[in-house]
Amino acid sequence: MICLPAPAKLNLFLYITGRRDDGYHNLQTLFQFVDFGDELGFETADELTLSPELPGVAPESNLIIKAARLLQAHTGSHKGAHITLTKRLPMGGGLGGGSSDAATTLVGLNRLWQLGLGNDELASLGLQLGADVPVFVHGRAAFAEGVGDIFTDAVPPEPWYLVLNPGVEVSTPAVFTDPELPRNSPVMSLEQRLNSPWQNDCEALVKKRHPEVAKLLSWLLEYAPSRMTGTGACVFGTFDSRKAAENALENAPAGTVGFVAKGCNQSPLLTAIKAL
Numbered sequence: 204m205i206c207l208p209a210p211a212k213l214n215l216f217l218y219i220t221g222r223r224d225d226g227y228h229n230l231q232t233l234f235q236f237v238d239f240g241d242e243l244g245f246e247t248a249d250e251l252t253l254s255p256e257l258p259g260v261a262p263e264s265n266l267i268i269k270a271a272r273l274l275q276a277h278t279g280s281h282k283g284a285h286i287t288l289t290k291r292l293p294m295g296g297g298l299g300g301g302s303s304d305a306a307t308t309l310v311g312l313n314r315l316w317q318l319g320l321g322n323d324e325l326a327s328l329g330l331q332l333g334a335d336v337p338v339f340v341h342g343r344a345a346f347a348e349g350v351g352d353i354f355t356d357a358v359p360p361e362p363w364y365l366v367l368n369p370g371v372e373v374s375t376p377a378v379f380t381d382p383e384l385p386r387n388s389p390v391m392s393l394e395q396r397l398n399s400p401w402q403n404d405c406e407a408l409v410k411k412r413h414p415e416v417a418k419l420l421s422w423l424l425e426y427a428p429s430r431m432t433g434t435g436a437c438v439f440g441t442f443d444s445r446k447a448a449e450n451a452l453e454n455a456p457a458g459t460v461g462f463v464a465k466g467c468n469q470s471p472l473l474t475a476i477k478a479l
């Protein structure tokens with residue numbers, strides 16, 4: 204049995220620099236991981252099974268099963284596995300939970316089935332499952348360009364974050380097809396980006412469409428510099444200490460769901476796989 208984490212990611216900034224002919228968008232975004240996320244277990248078995256199932260997601264649509272099938276098809280392997288999932292990350296929260304589960308599955312089954320694929324090969328397989336899968340396979344904080352698949356390693360500060368979930372599911376395709384989404388941020392070098400104010404080009408639009416996001420973000424901004432991650436809905440505040448972040452969480456409006464976690468430039472997945 205192999206147990207591996209599937210951490211959340213934050214987009215510390217996210218700029219949309221254009222739209223390609225295939226409808227996908229060119230981005231400039233800074234990915235960092237946090238030490239909080241889902242957990243997956245992998246055991247050798249005859250069939251391919253996942254438990255528990257996710258409510259509302261048929262097993263064959265689950266990115267974990269999709270990743271496993273893709274790996275079988277790519278390598279011609281007929282091995283099976285029983286995969287267990289401890290789901291902690293909200294779905295559709297902009298934390299990349301599904302993509303992270305897929306990446307951990309590719310990395311975990313590559314090990315369990317002793318396939319010997321390299322990380323670059325696993326990352327390009329992962330891109331077929333979602334734009335965020337490669338960075339989770341890569342496992343290092345990165346400045347991403349293109350559709351989010353061209354990486355330059357980056358070493359941003361590793362503060363404590365308070366991540367809050369406004370409780371609404373924001374559809375990534377809906378954000379990217381919205382006529383009001385700004386798509387014309389200038390392309391800058393990593394250094395220019397790091398030294399300019401950090402923003403998320405999706406934030407104003409998502410706040411407009413989902414007042415719950417606007418409300419929670421303006422509450423959080425009273426405590427710390429804060430932004431939305433990905434296409435939402437989760438928002439994060441940046442703190443100097445765990446205590447300060449926990450203190451803000453304790454004062455959050457009744458019913459607010461969130462967690463405190465530390466930024467990690469090396470993903471907990473990479474740390475765990477190195478230790479196996």
Ligand SMILES: C[C@](O)(CO)[C@H](O)COP(=O)(O)OP(=O)(O)OC[C@H]1O[C@@H](n2ccc(N)nc2=O)[C@H](O)[C@@H]1O
Nearest residue numbers: 214226227228302333334335350351375376379433434
């Ligand atoms: C915006 C980010 O959250 C940044 O981390 C991600 O790039 C989104 O990654 P994701 O949720 O894995 O997205 P995917 O499942 O690959 O794509 C969902 C949809 O978002 C749109 N999409 C996604 C990524 C991208 N660079 N341009 C896009 O236009 C496409 O309409 C696509 O059909």
Ligand SMILES: Nc1ncnc2c1ncn2[C@@H]1O[C@H](COP(=O)(O)OP(=O)(O)OP(=O)(O)O)[C@@H](O)[C@H]1O
Nearest residue numbers: 265266294295296297298299300301302304335433
């Ligand atoms: N293992 C999985 N975990 C979560 N969602 C999954 C999984 N498999 C399939 N999905 C589907 O993917 C959708 C998006 O989930 P996910 O948690 O990756 O969103 P997200 O955090 O907004 O991602 P991103 O930041 O990449 O936009 C879910 O609504 C669900 O239908």
